[in-house]
Amino acid sequence: MSSLEEPLGLDKLPSMNTVDRIQRFSSGACRPRVDNLGMGNCFIEGRSCSTSNSCNEDYDEYTAETYPWKRHTRDKSRGDTFSPRTMNAGRNSMKLGKFDDSFSLSDCQYNPNCNKDIQDMTYKFLKGIPKFVKIVEVGPRDGLQNEKNIVPTALKVELIRRLASSGLSVVEATSFVSPKWVPQLADAKDVMQAVRNLEGIRLPVLTPNLKGFEAAIAAGAREVAVFASASESFSKSNINCSIEESLVRYRAVTRAAKELSLPVRGFLLLKFHRYVSCVVGCPVEGPISPAKVAYVAKELYDMGCFEISLGDTIGVGTPGTVIPMLLAVMAVVPIEAIAVHFHDTYGQSLPNILASLQLGISTVDSSIAGLGGCPYAKGASGNVATEDVVYMLNGLGVKTNVDLGKLLLIGDYISKQLGRPSGSKTAIALSRVPADGSKI
Numbered sequence: 001m002s003s004l005e006e007p008l009g010l011d012k013l014p015s016m017n018t019v020d021r022i023q024r025f026s027s028g029a030c031r032p033r034v035d036n037l038g039m040g041n042c043f044i045e046g047r048s049c050s051t052s053n054s055c056n057e058d059y060d061e062y063t064a065e066t067y068p069w070k071r072h073t074r075d076k077s078r079g080d081t082f083s084p085r086t087m088n089a090g091r092n093s094m095k096l097g098k099f100d101d102s103f104s105l106s107d108c109q110y111n112p113n114c115n116k117d118i119q120d121m122t123y124k125f126l127k128g129i130p131k132f133v134k135i136v137e138v139g140p141r142d143g144l145q146n147e148k149n150i151v152p153t154a155l156k157v158e159l160i161r162r163l164a165s166s167g168l169s170v171v172e173a174t175s176f177v178s179p180k181w182v183p184q185l186a187d188a189k190d191v192m193q194a195v196r197n198l199e200g201i202r203l204p205v206l207t208p209n210l211k212g213f214e215a216a217i218a219a220g221a222r223e224v225a226v227f228a229s230a231s232e233s234f235s236k237s238n239i240n241c242s243i244e245e246s247l248v249r250y251r252a253v254t255r256a257a258k259e260l261s262l263p264v265r266g267f268l269l270l271k272f273h274r275y276v277s278c279v280v281g282c283p284v285e286g287p288i289s290p291a292k293v294a295y296v297a298k299e300l301y302d303m304g305c306f307e308i309s310l311g312d313t314i315g316v317g318t319p320g321t322v323i324p325m326l327l328a329v330m331a332v333v334p335i336e337a338i339a340v341h342f343h344d345t346y347g348q349s350l351p352n353i354l355a356s357l358q359l360g361i362s363t364v365d366s367s368i369a370g371l372g373g374c375p376y377a378k379g380a381s382g383n384v385a386t387e388d389v390v391y392m393l394n395g396l397g398v399k400t401n402v403d404l405g406k407l408l409l410i411g412d413y414i415s416k417q418l419g420r421p422s423g424s425k426t427a428i429a430l431s432r433v434p435a436d437g438s439k440i
Ligand SMILES: CC(C)(COP(=O)([O-])OP(=O)([O-])OC[C@H]1O[C@@H](n2cnc3c(N)ncnc32)[C@H](O)[C@@H]1OP(=O)([O-])[O-])[C@@H](O)C(=O)NCCC(=O)NCCSC(=O)C[C@@](C)(O)CC(=O)[O-]
Pocket: 142, 145, 175, 176, 177, 178, 179, 181, 182, 206, 208, 209, 211, 212, 213, 227, 238, 239, 240, 267, 268, 269, 270, 310, 311, 312, 313, 314, 341, 373, 374, 375, 376
């Protein structure tokens, strides 16, 4: 393994003091936002509140609700104990069957049901995790944009319809970009017109400039996303302009959207260049500093993007690189406006998501069946699979309102239509479990 391939070690992580400070900042960041883009009240850990004090008060109540064993430890006389069962919440709770028995070891030393140290450690490890996580499904856009064969419009529309019925509240529908650059999404207008009246679902679309924005609005889009890069070379290869030029374009888009009172999401494409050499053979720019990422994120936020999705476009980040980058962004953008978007090239998505959740981030992008890849990012593989994210969140007791069973069926459907196995580890694992042994 060359030094370029070595993951960053713990010694490169910020000190706990920094993390504590930022966590305090994140509660402090719980403040009303003055704009008309749907962020009037702060929204932290799945609940809205209007002042940082009320958020702090809510926190105690929230931790007690989310981690019932915290209360249980205070009331052992009732015989209540921490049980793995309490980790599961929401519509898709895992029904623990045979596996549950394996936790009931007679030796108390190894039994989480009666070991207070384990309860305390578990609580400490999980306490920053939000109670509710919003999943932004990007399969129909990011997932399909890199498909070599043109996917029929009717299939794209059917995929969006099915995803909308799974409990997801946001499904990225398509991109109004140049068909010369992304031929797969040349049918953006037809897709949008077919799904525009779906109820109970937000359907943002990507718009790289005013031309794309106007086409999106004409086709019925009611939410748009702009996408900037933290790397000059990547900005050039993806949207054919410098970072500053892209920010000028996006200011025009956000201004136009504001006039129509439409929300704008901002994507910030990252490349952890330290690792690029092992993917494409030549590091062009060296590492992108967290400060550079924070600068572009703040520009997007200040121009009116209600949410900034931080995208590890080629999936090379590890918690060692992702955490410092997130801390830098959290210092300038309120935590409730930050989302994370990981590709799974090196299998780092779930650890990166867990680290993000521990910092308090509560919006995660993912793609059904792990579809995806960016046509202008060589080596980019699929996004983290939505099924895998929901499986992990269910296991953590975090609510998503998404039905994992339905997701698995949709993932199976689209994988079969595209003629390839699912990229979801959960889907693959469960497809091997006999029907009567399924835990879902
Ligand atoms: C930005 C441009 C358009 C600049 O492309 P350009 O060639 O510099 O544009 P131009 O202004 O010189 O115009 C060239 C032609 O494109 C047309 N044009 C111009 N704009 C549009 C438009 N909106 N829709 C349709 N057509 C358009 C324009 O009308 C003209 O047509 P012609 O006169 O030659 O017939 C181009 O580079 C482009 O479309 N890039 C999109 C690349 C892309 O979609 N990448 C993937 C999305 S980013 C991503 O996947 C990462 C993300 C978000 O998922 C996060 C992560 O994974 O980390």
